[in-house]
Amino acid sequence: MKSFIIIFAIALFWTGCKEQDQDINLKYSDPQLWYRNANKAGNKSFDVFYLLPTCVWDRVDTNGDTLHYADPQLFSDREAMQPSFELAEQIFGHDANFxxxxxxxxxxxxxxxxxxxxARFPHAFDDVKQAFDYYMKSVNNGRPFVLAGFSQxxxxxxxxxxxxxxxxxxxxVAAYVIGYKVTALDTLNYKQIKPATxxxxxGVTICYNSVASADxxxxxxxxxxxxxNPINWSTSTTQATLNDSVTIHINKQYNVLVLDGxxxxxxxxxxxxxxxKKGNYHLQELNFYHQNLSENVKTRFQTFSSKKSETPVGM
Structure with a gap:
């Protein structure tokens, strides 16, 4: 099965129990809180800051309480996240510090x-924001960067x-919001969130979701x-070919990719x-377009380099 199906299968059969304190303050200066040591100086000109999809299920602690969050210090949760880290690094990490x-x-x-x-996301996002702030202050060193994340x-x-x-x-350089949504309210209130065309x-945001049909x-x-469309990088309904038997077009009514084949x-x-539901290809959003995404990140890095003496598009 594909990598993300493996992730969810691991989570599905996880049976461990451990009490978890959701109020602890994680310190992102700790290299154990990063897929790779974030304190290591980057040797490439660009960075990618990547955020994982959902990799775990609810679990019950030793007191019988249901826990709704992953524990970054728990071996089982870290193991469940590993395939997602590895796939993302393959896609986004070739030409950048990951x-x-x-x-x-x-x-x-x-x-x-x-x-x-x-109700629950603010707690998770507090960790993400602390990690990003640490990265920008102590790791980035002024380099251009891509933000990328899949699903959650x-x-x-x-x-x-x-x-x-x-x-x-x-x-x-750009933001990749893969397998999630950008709402009208997001764009109305934040001018830095604007669509890639x-x-x-x-300085734009790439976003898509893939289905067999709107149902x-x-x-x-x-x-x-x-x-x-991550195949032809168009926002029109123009059909693109993924392979010999699969075509992709945008359904403009629902703003989703429809895959036929x-x-x-x-x-x-x-x-x-x-x-x-059957026909939703959410778990494959990185796998289907693996090479296209990897090439596009490189293209945007090259474009940014060629325009670095000009006024950036970011604001």
Whole structure:
């Protein structure tokens, strides 16, 4: 199965118990809170700051209480996150210094409704913001950077964009909000959140969700006002070819990618049906476009380099 199916399968069968203090303050100067040692000086000209998707399920602690967050210090949770880290590094880390923190992400059951997400996400985002602040202050050293995240990580990217200073916006090459949504309210209140419309524009946000049909849209990932086709980097309905048997176009009514040619049965997990109906390709959002995303990050880095003497697009 694909990497993200492996992640969720690991989480599904995890049976450990450990009491977890959700009020502790994680210190991101600790290298153990990063996929790789974030204190190591970057030897490339650009950075990628990446945020993980949901990798764990709710669990019960030794007191019988249900815990709704991952524990970055728990071996089982770290193990569940490992495939996601590795896949993201393969995509985004070829031409950049790759930084990705562990954080107390919401467990999978929280995504049943927007109300649960809205109630619990601030706790997870507090970790993300602390990690990003540490990265900018102690690691980035003024380098241009990409923000990227998938699923819950995509939501983290949207929220981080809202906090960027003017100087940070000037350093921002692009933001990848993969498998999540950008709302009209996001764009109305934050001028730094604006859609990518080509493969080279800078300071923009790339966003898409993939389905076999509109019937398979996940409610907590909808509606989004952004959608770009990661094959032809167009926001029009122009059809693109993924391979010999699969084509992709944007459904403008729902702002989603519609893929024709895959068998939805091959990408369906009954255990996740409460979120992803048959025909929803959420778990494959990185796998399907692996090479396209990797090449696009490189293209945007090159474009940024060629325009570094000009006024950046970030603000």
């Amino acid at each position: 930084y990705s923190p562990y954080y107390r992400q919401l467990a999978l059951q929280s995504w049943r409704s927007d109300s649960l997400v809205n 990580g995509g939501k983290c990217v949207v929220e981080l964009l809202k906090t960027l200073s003017n100087e940070q916006c000037r350093q921002l 080509s493969e080279k524009d800078l 398979a849209i996940c409610p907590v990932l909808y509606p989004s006002v952004f959608c770009i 895959f068998n939805p049965d091959n990408y369906y997990l009954k255990s996740l049906d409460f979120l992803f």
